[in-house]
Amino acid sequence: MPPLHRSFGLVAMLVLLALWALLPLALPRHFLDMTNFAAILGVGGLGVALLLGQCGIVNIGQAAFYGCGAYASAYCTTTLGWPAAAGIGLGALISAVLAAAIGYPILRLGGFFLALATLAVGSIAGVLFFEWDWLTGGTLGIGGIPKLSLLGWSLNTPERYHYFVWVVLALALWLAHNLVNGRPGLAMRAMRDAAPAAEVMAIDMHRLKTAMFVICAVLGSLAGSLFAHYVSFVSVQSFTVERSMLFLLVPVIAGAHSVGGVVLGALFVALVPEWLSALGDFHQVVFGLVLVLVVTLFPAGLMGLAGGLLERVGRGRSTR
Amino acid sequence: MSFGLLQQAVLSGITNGFVYALIGMGMAVIFKGSRIINAMQGEFAVVGALVTVFTMQALKLPYALAIVAGVLAGALCGVVIELLFVRPMTRRGASEESFLLLTIGLAFALAAAALYFGGRDSHMLPGFGGPGVLELLQATLPVHAAWLMLAAVGVVLALRLFYTRTLLGLAMTAASSDADGATATGIDVGRMRLLTFLLGGGIGSIAGILVTPLISMNYQMGIGLTLKGFAAAILGGLVNPLGSLFGGLALGLLESLAVVGFPSGYRDVVALSLLVVIMIAMPNGLLGRAGRSGG
Amino acid sequence: MSAAPPRLALQGIAHSFGGLHVLRNVGIEVPAGGLVGLIGPNGSGKTTCFNIVSGFLRPRAGRVLLDGSEISACSVQQRSRAGLVRTFQAPKVFERMTVLENLMVGEHKSTRTGVIEAMFGTRRARAELAACRERAERCAERFGLQALLATPAGLLPAGQRRVVELARACIGEPRVLLLDEPSSGLNSEEIEVLRRWIAELNRGGLTVFLVSHDMGLMTVCDTVHVLYFGEVIAAGSLEHVQADARVREAYLGV
Numbered sequence: 001m002p003p004l005h006r007s008f009g010l011v012a013m014l015v016l017l018a019l020w021a022l023l024p025l026a027l028p029r030h031f032l033d034m035t036n037f038a039a040i041l042g043v044g045g046l047g048v049a050l051l052l053g054q055c056g057i058v059n060i061g062q063a064a065f066y067g068c069g070a071y072a073s074a075y076c077t078t079t080l081g082w083p084a085a086a087g088i089g090l091g092a093l094i095s096a097v098l099a100a101a102i103g104y105p106i107l108r109l110g111g112f113f114l115a116l117a118t119l120a121v122g123s124i125a126g127v128l129f130f131e132w133d134w135l136t137g138g139t140l141g142i143g144g145i146p147k148l149s150l151l152g153w154s155l156n157t158p159e160r161y162h163y164f165v166w167v168v169l170a171l172a173l174w175l176a177h178n179l180v181n182g183r184p185g186l187a188m189r190a191m192r193d194a195a196p197a198a199e200v201m202a203i204d205m206h207r208l209k210t211a212m213f214v215i216c217a218v219l220g221s222l223a224g225s226l227f228a229h230y231v232s233f234v235s236v237q238s239f240t241v242e243r244s245m246l247f248l249l250v251p252v253i254a255g256a257h258s259v260g261g262v263v264l265g266a267l268f269v270a271l272v273p274e275w276l277s278a279l280g281d282f283h284q285v286v287f288g289l290v291l292v293l294v295v296t297l298f299p300a301g302l303m304g305l306a307g308g309l310l311e312r313v314g315r316g317r318s319t320r
Numbered sequence: 321m322s323f324g325l326l327q328q329a330v331l332s333g334i335t336n337g338f339v340y341a342l343i344g345m346g347m348a349v350i351f352k353g354s355r356i357i358n359a360m361q362g363e364f365a366v367v368g369a370l371v372t373v374f375t376m377q378a379l380k381l382p383y384a385l386a387i388v389a390g391v392l393a394g395a396l397c398g399v400v401i402e403l404l405f406v407r408p409m410t411r412r413g414a415s416e417e418s419f420l421l422l423t424i425g426l427a428f429a430l431a432a433a434a435l436y437f438g439g440r441d442s443h444m445l446p447g448f449g450g451p452g453v454l455e456l457l458q459a460t461l462p463v464h465a466a467w468l469m470l471a472a473v474g475v476v477l478a479l480r481l482f483y484t485r486t487l488l489g490l491a492m493t494a495a496s497s498d499a500d501g502a503t504a505t506g507i508d509v510g511r512m513r514l515l516t517f518l519l520g521g522g523i524g525s526i527a528g529i530l531v532t533p534l535i536s537m538n539y540q541m542g543i544g545l546t547l548k549g550f551a552a553a554i555l556g557g558l559v560n561p562l563g564s565l566f567g568g569l570a571l572g573l574l575e576s577l578a579v580v581g582f583p584s585g586y587r588d589v590v591a592l593s594l595l596v597v598i599m600i601a602m603p604n605g606l607l608g609r610a611g612r613s614g615g
Numbered sequence: 616m617s618a619a620p621p622r623l624a625l626q627g628i629a630h631s632f633g634g635l636h637v638l639r640n641v642g643i644e645v646p647a648g649g650l651v652g653l654i655g656p657n658g659s660g661k662t663t664c665f666n667i668v669s670g671f672l673r674p675r676a677g678r679v680l681l682d683g684s685e686i687s688a689c690s691v692q693q694r695s696r697a698g699l700v701r702t703f704q705a706p707k708v709f710e711r712m713t714v715l716e717n718l719m720v721g722e723h724k725s726t727r728t729g730v731i732e733a734m735f736g737t738r739r740a741r742a743e744l745a746a747c748r749e750r751a752e753r754c755a756e757r758f759g760l761q762a763l764l765a766t767p768a769g770l771l772p773a774g775q776r777r778v779v780e781l782a783r784a785c786i787g788e789p790r791v792l793l794l795d796e797p798s799s800g801l802n803s804e805e806i807e808v809l810r811r812w813i814a815e816l817n818r819g820g821l822t823v824f825l826v827s828h829d830m831g832l833m834t835v836c837d838t839v840h841v842l843y844f845g846e847v848i849a850a851g852s853l854e855h856v857q858a859d860a861r862v863r864e865a866y867l868g869v
Contacts (some may be wrong), residue, residue, distance in 0.1 A: 049686045105600050111416045112357040113599045115424075116550060120592040123547070127585050182733035182744055183719075183726050190709045197707035200669070201783075202695035202724035209804045211730050234370050241543060245428055252421055288429025295421045296405050299414065 045217030045250025053256030065126030071223025099217030141235025255301025337572025339595025343549025361556030368525020398521025620683030696791030710769030
């Protein structure tokens with residue numbers, strides 16, 4: 001990379017970092033709420049992005065694990081009186097085990113069948129969250145979930161949560177980045193591009209897919225726990241198929257192959273409906289249409305567009 | 321468990337089964353003609369039903385004409401979708417995931433549109449043959465349900481005749497099996513695919529219009545119908561509209577009988593779990609290989 | 616005569632699809648360091664035989680042995696770990712990945728670090744990745760692919776795809792290289808390049824088993840087996856086989 005590009009990139013990074021740090025001081029609480037939600041969406045959406053971009057798997061069931069994490073955190077901290085970390089851990093564990101158990105058979109399916117199976121998982125989870133109201137409180141939900149506290153400092157304002165949740169997301173992105181650029185990432189993309197050839201390269205595709213499905217579920221569960229401790233109240237309305245769709249939208253809008261793009265996608269999914277809500281119920285139509293348009297016209301998503309633009313700018317600069 | 325309860329479960333299972341079969345048939349038609357699995361088939365049902373309701377209530381059309389309007393609306397939807405989205409994506413050589421995301425996105429968009437235009441309320445249509453019920457042994461069957469079954473069987477037979485006896489139907493089958501070969505014999509593959517979506521949309525609307533008098537229709541029901549319809553279609557081997565009939569009936573009966581005595585929410589759990597099990601264990605459906613090639 | 620078992624052996628392989636018998640009692644031996652070809656007209660069962668050897672198909676009867684150990688029940692991945700690597704008739708490169716990445720995948724079976732280690736970017740994982748990249752670069756040099764390292768494999772013409780596929784198969788130092796109709800889709804120049812590559816790899820000690828309908832390509836083999844309607848009707852050097860009466864009858868109707 002020519003030195004000009006590199007220092008430009010560094011300056012841009014620092015500017016973004018400064019903006020992020022100063023955000024809570026500049027914005028109203030209401031807006032911060034949405035960016036915090038964007039970060040939570042980002043954590044869950046990252047899992048779905050990994051499955052979509054690396055394995056070519058469409059997962060419409062993320063809300064199941066999101067709910068798992070949220071209810072585990074809620075139940076453990078309210079009814080059982082456990083510390084928050086235990087609730088988060090339990091949620092992640094249950095999600096991982098469920099994902100492994102469910103994933104093992106269904107990941108043998110391909111394409112649409114697999115997507116449908118994930119949808120079935122999400123729908124079944126939704127029904128169970130509703131019917132098992134002794135555990136989840138049904139439509140009444142579980143309230144009074146304690147806030148998280150870090151080193152004695154209680155995260156009870158959107159400002160404080162902002163600093164916490166985005167760091168968590170950054171950490172998750174870093175882990176994903178390592179995965180994608182490492183040997184597992186190579187194996188997954190090989191599997192996605194030419195499965196028989198990948199088999200011949202001794203790639204155990206089924207095990208890889210199952211591992212990724214578990215990772216996706218754990219991320220979803222983590223997002224759910226973060227959500228529960230932020231809003232202090234969870235009920236079934238948050239864990240519907242629509243929520244799974246939101247998680248799916250994050251990588252689709254951003255461009256599934258870009259890990260960093262998850263941030264952009266999450267911000268888009270969290271903020272745009274809010275801005276469009278002025279249109280009333282019509283905003284959902286617009287939103288659905290956006291999804292369709294992005295898939296049809298911009299299969300590489302926003303990051304693809306941005307990448308194409310940068311490339312053209314770069315080319316323009318170098319032809320001198 | 322009383323025998324009466326069992327009989328009632330059987331009857332309602334069969335009734336539901338026919339509805340699932342109709343949705344499944346639409347999916348089978350579209351898959352047969354374009355190799356695309358339509359995740360928004362249930363939305364055609366919603367569109368058809370809501371348009372019928374609208375033309376009856378707001379435009380004061382007689383019921384029969386309103387039904388025609390509804391079916392046409394669904395067919396038109398299918399055509400628009402093929403022209404606007406499927407065609408350019410096919411030309412671009414889009415991946416399977418992309419088509420999948422497209423139909424999912426369309427399902428979402430159409431459901432949202434139904435919400436916007438139809439509101440959150442459920443809408444009702446009058447039953448065929450009036451609001452009465454038939455008494456069979458210890459159970460009752462709404463008269464409309466009987467008409468629904470007849471209509472569904474009629475659609476199946478019509479489809480079978482269409483695909484095997486008419487030139488157009490044969491051309492559509494040819495175009496999807498081997499696009500190049502079909503083009504070589506003068507078949508316009510693009511038009512065949514358009515007709516496929518027209519037919520699929522129309523059948524979907526018919527399903528929606530038929531089911532509304534029994535359970536009413538609101539904007540959210542599309543996805544549930546799609547899932548059940550897909551289960552029916554898979555059980556029937558996916559390419560075979562007749563197979564969807566058997567698949568739908570099997571699904572409806574199993575679903576009803578499995579939850580006699582349980583809250584109805586679990587019925588969906590049963591159906592969905594069954595769907596997943598079927599996909600894993602019986603990818604070729606109940607009818608085996610024969611299901612895949614029939615029509 | 617040495618008592619070492621042949622590198623690759625098929626014994627009594629028989630297969631049928633429905634009622635159609637495609638292979639009957641096929642027996643082929645590939646000695647270590649040998650270059651054996653299987654030739655036959657279309658429909659003779661070459662592809663079926665190949666798929667059985669590579670693990671994509673389970674035969675109705677018979678055994679496949681690698682260095683004397685039976686691998687008939689092994690999956691494709693297991694056979695690959697044991698050193699049996701195949702190419703495909705239409706070269707299956709990883710289209711959206713660069714040539715370098717394609718080669719790196721070729722070494723997958725040497726991965727010792729798992730998903731978790733890769734995620735945390737441990738020193739071991741990073742070192743392993745760097746070593747893998749280095750080996751891929753050296754392999755690319757060996758096969759003359761240095762200039763193409765950053766090119767997505769899907770953009771390459773057929774001849775270069777074939778070389779990439781070959782390089783990818785060889786990077787893991789396989790014990791047997793299986794080539795499925797390697798000359799398909801190539802023009803005469805590219806076939807000549809391919810022929811020289813195969814000969815050179817074999818000279819370097821690589822055992823090769825190839826399937827083709829192209830007589831010209833067969834000149835590079837030391838032994839040729841002729842398959843006709845599922846049976847091996849002749850085996851030996853190319854001249855011997857071409858002079859064989861039954862082969863002439865099968866191919867030329869003479």
